[in-house]
Amino acid sequence: MTTNPKRMLKLNYSERLSVKSDLAQTKSWEVLEQYVSPIEQVKNLAIEAFQNKGGSAWRKIQFLLFDMNLRLMREGFGLGTPRLLREWELRNLIEQIEQQHLPQEKVPSELAPVELFMPWLKDRISQHRVNHHPLFELFDRDDLSDEEVRYFLANYRVNMQRFHLHVAAFSLIVPFEMREELYHNLHDEFGQGDFSQAHPNLYEPLMDHFGGAQEEDINPESCHLLNTKINLCWFGDGLAYGIGGMGALELAIPLQQRRFLAHLRRRGLSEDLVKFFVVHCELDEDHGEGWFAAGMPYIKSLEDLQKVFSSAMRILEARAGVYDGIFNGIIERRNQANKYLFTV
Numbered sequence: 001m002t003t004n005p006k007r008m009l010k011l012n013y014s015e016r017l018s019v020k021s022d023l024a025q026t027k028s029w030e031v032l033e034q035y036v037s038p039i040e041q042v043k044n045l046a047i048e049a050f051q052n053k054g055g056s057a058w059r060k061i062q063f064l065l066f067d068m069n070l071r072l073m074r075e076g077f078g079l080g081t082p083r084l085l086r087e088w089e090l091r092n093l094i095e096q097i098e099q100q101h102l103p104q105e106k107v108p109s110e111l112a113p114v115e116l117f118m119p120w121l122k123d124r125i126s127q128h129r130v131n132h133h134p135l136f137e138l139f140d141r142d143d144l145s146d147e148e149v150r151y152f153l154a155n156y157r158v159n160m161q162r163f164h165l166h167v168a169a170f171s172l173i174v175p176f177e178m179r180e181e182l183y184h185n186l187h188d189e190f191g192q193g194d195f196s197q198a199h200p201n202l203y204e205p206l207m208d209h210f211g212g213a214q215e216e217d218i219n220p221e222s223c224h225l226l227n228t229k230i231n232l233c234w235f236g237d238g239l240a241y242g243i244g245g246m247g248a249l250e251l252a253i254p255l256q257q258r259r260f261l262a263h264l265r266r267r268g269l270s271e272d273l274v275k276f277f278v279v280h281c282e283l284d285e286d287h288g289e290g291w292f293a294a295g296m297p298y299i300k301s302l303e304d305l306q307k308v309f310s311s312a313m314r315i316l317e318a319r320a321g322v323y324d325g326i327f328n329g330i331i332e333r334r335n336q337a338n339k340y341l342f343t344v
């Protein structure tokens with residue numbers, strides 16, 4: 001049986017949670033068209049994308065991967081279909097190119113015992129630019145319109161909705177004992193037995209309060225964070241990458257969310273509406289500690305520590321990219337509004 005390659009990545013966008021723009025979908029299709037002919041063209045596009053993050057090649061590559069990842073979450077890997085090999089080839093190609101552009105900082109060999117490595121890693125996590133992003137200053141100064149908060153929440157939501165899936169996928173490749181911690185994390189994600197309190201359910205009233213998410217809000221950087229988590233947790237080369245990436249993400253989240261939460265409270269929102277952020281300020285630091293406590297016994301060599309560190313920095317940089325995208329989007333929209341006022 002032959003399958004029309006143009007149909008392979010056709011996505012069903014009817015589900016409400018699948019927030020992405022038709023425009024982006026069209027652009028992904030353009031990339032696919034290029035892929036269907038020589039893969040060399042996608043390779044060139046990916047090289048351009050990682051050399052010039054923020055450009056049109058970057059946008060195309062991130063939405064292409066995002067499309068594939070949404071389909072993966074909806075329909076699985078497609079074993080026995082041409083889609084499987086095609087997508088693996090694309091993923092592998094893009095990942096290899098991205099890896100060439102990652103920072104190559106080495107973990108000093110004297111940090112080899114885990115007892116020395118962990119305090120150093122935690123220090124590096126708290127120093128990371130993701131925790132000191134200029135976007136937070138807008139929150140601290142209460143310098144955001146309702147529309148800007150809506151735009152922020154819509155981008156944050158892209159990853160918030162799907163966090164539990166990375167934990168679940170990663171659990172398939174970790175040792176039995178470590179799964180206990182991950183399933184404990186999932187139990188929290190699903191409201192500790194009360195589905196109405198599952199974290200995506202807590203988020204929606206807040207999102208709706210500001211007018212809901214619009215497909216065209218979504219930045220390629222928000223897709224890139226999701227794509228990065230998929231690469232580390234679903235397709236990782238061993239468990240060290242997932243431990244470093246997810247552990248770092250969870251440890252750092254409360255530092256960031258406290259500032260969002262304080263702003264939302266100053267706007268006069270009820271405790272019910274801001275519950276998503278309250279819960280995460282309380283839970284995620286424990287989750288981060290839990291990930292490292294459960295995973296580090298399996299990290300034995302300096303090479304493994306290097307993987308933990310590299311993936312921690314990689315995922316925090318991807319999260320910082322989400323904030324870059326939102327911050328730049330806000331500034332751009334303000335500049336456009338000013339220009340409009342000036343011309344009228």
Ligand SMILES: [Fe+2]
Nearest residue numbers: 163189199280
């Ligand atoms: Fe959560």
